[in-house]
Amino acid sequence: MFSLFGSKKVTPDLSFLAADMHSHLLPGLDDGLQEIEQTMDFMNELQQLGYKKLICTPHILSDVYPNTPDTILPKLELVRSALKENNIDMQVEAAAEYMVDVDFENYMNEGKKLLTFGKNLILIEMSYAAASNNIENVIFNLKLKGMQPVLAHPERYNYYFGNLEVFQRFIDLGCYLQINILSLLGYYGDASKNTAQNLLKKNMVTLVGTDMHHENHLNGLFDLASKKSFYKLFENVQIRNKELLL
Numbered sequence: 001m002f003s004l005f006g007s008k009k010v011t012p013d014l015s016f017l018a019a020d021m022h023s024h025l026l027p028g029l030d031d032g033l034q035e036i037e038q039t040m041d042f043m044n045e046l047q048q049l050g051y052k053k054l055i056c057t058p059h060i061l062s063d064v065y066p067n068t069p070d071t072i073l074p075k076l077e078l079v080r081s082a083l084k085e086n087n088i089d090m091q092v093e094a095a096a097e098y099m100v101d102v103d104f105e106n107y108m109n110e111g112k113k114l115l116t117f118g119k120n121l122i123l124i125e126m127s128y129a130a131a132s133n134n135i136e137n138v139i140f141n142l143k144l145k146g147m148q149p150v151l152a153h154p155e156r157y158n159y160y161f162g163n164l165e166v167f168q169r170f171i172d173l174g175c176y177l178q179i180n181i182l183s184l185l186g187y188y189g190d191a192s193k194n195t196a197q198n199l200l201k202k203n204m205v206t207l208v209g210t211d212m213h214h215e216n217h218l219n220g221l222f223d224l225a226s227k228k229s230f231y232k233l234f235e236n237v238q239i240r241n242k243e244l245l246l
Contacts, residue, residue: 012225015050016234019244021117022057022152022178022209026075026094029058030065032213039079040086045218046210049225053091053245055117061099069113072096091245097123097152100132108141116147118244123178125152131159139175150176150207155183155195162195167204176206182217184233185224200233206240 024032027039046054056079058072059065076094083090095117098104104124108114116122122142126132142149151170154177160166167177182188183196199205210221224230 008228009226010228010231012222013050014221014225015052016231017208017239017241018051019053019055019241020046020051020210020212021055021095021121021150021207021241021244022097022123022180023054023212024056024058024097025054025212026056026058026072026079029067029071029075031059036078036082040082040088042212042218043079043083043090043092044086044088045222046212047088047090049221051090053093055093055095055244057095057097057117057123059099060096060104062101062103067096069115072115093117095121095123097125100124100126100135100138102134105134105138105141108138108145114147119148120146121148121150121176123150123152126157128156128158131157135170136173139170139173143174148176149174150178152178152209153180153183153211155179155192155199156188158191160195161191164198164202164204167199171204177204178207178209179205180211181208182211182220182224184230185220187217187220197233200237203237205237208239208241 024030025039025042027033027036033039033042043054058067060067072094079092083092096115114122126135139149154167177199179196179199183192186193
């Protein structure tokens with residue numbers, strides 16, 4: 001899976017994950033990459049790290065990032081064409097990262113098309129300022145509609161720091177948890193790092209995502225993947241990213 005060489009530094013190899021299910025690599029849709037040339041560069045670098053499949057998840061947040069399948073799917077086809085032209089052998093799919101708010105709940109209840117990935121998984125998030133009052137209701141109703149909710153980066157919600165019980169509550173409701181891989185490096189601060197590592201140790205994490213937005217994230221990912229200690233965090237835990245290749 002990766003080379004140890006008996007030292008703290010290792011050869012970066014994320015092939016044990018194989019698929020990334022949270023990124024902002026489709027150009028010009030949100031606060032992620034803006035140009036197709038950037039997208040090609042980033043996807044080439046992620047391929048070198050061992051990824052075989054990238055699931056891009058642009059933000060959908062009412063008036064800020066009012067994306068829909070009609071804005072997202074054409075960009076997916078643009079990227080697929082560019083990958084072929086650049087001889088980059090990478091599977092790419094698109095879903096979305098949905099902000100859980102009243103607008104989303106109304107959209108969901110109206111039966112409008114929602115972008116999912118894998119076996120009908122749907123990525124949801126909350127504000128960093130405060131928890132969504134309707135989060136449990138949204139999880140429940142997504143399950144009723146046959147979708148599998150995945151809560152993005154729970155370790156980054158500062159109002160939940162030190163409260164693993166609330167995450168267990170989400171799991172009991174049928175929600176998966178997805179941590180950002182860079183949280184394990186401390187990229188978002190020590191509290192997020194500690195929360196992410198605790199969730200991982202307790203086997204409460206189903207998926208790991210890059211949440212890739214920009215070059216600092218890419219550089220951080222290479223740095224993290226060069227540390228022997230990083231791979232040790234995944235010993236005896238069940239991460240299901242690889243199932244997304246099926």
